Amino acid sequence: EIKVAYTPYSCTITGTYDGEDFTEECQLPCTVSRKGSKATCRNGILEVKLIKYTNLPETEIDVHRFD
Numbered sequence: 001e002i003k004v005a006y007t008p009y010s011c012t013i014t015g016t017y018d019g020e021d022f023t024e025e026c027q028l029p030c031t032v033s034r035k036g037s038k039a040t041c042r043n044g045i046l047e048v049k050l051i052k053y054t055n056l057p058e059t060e061i062d063v064h065r066f067d
Contacts, residue, residue: 004039004048008032011048 002015008031014023032050039048 002039002041002046004046006032006037006050008034008053011050013046013048 005012010025010027012025031053033053036051
């Protein structure tokens with residue numbers, strides 16, 4: 001039994017292997033989208049595919065000068 005959960009910034013894998021519970025968390029190098037992700041386990045290898053989120057909103061910040 002393996003469960004994969006993720007936030008836009010990290011991925012957590014939990015499950016049981018040989019009667020032992022485990023949890024692994026890894027930080028993602030970029031934000032990921034909530035849609036289009038999938039995980040498969042074949043021949044003992046877990047493959048997780050997450051879609052990179054590229055539409056990050058940009059916010060401008062006013063710069064105040066103190067001279």
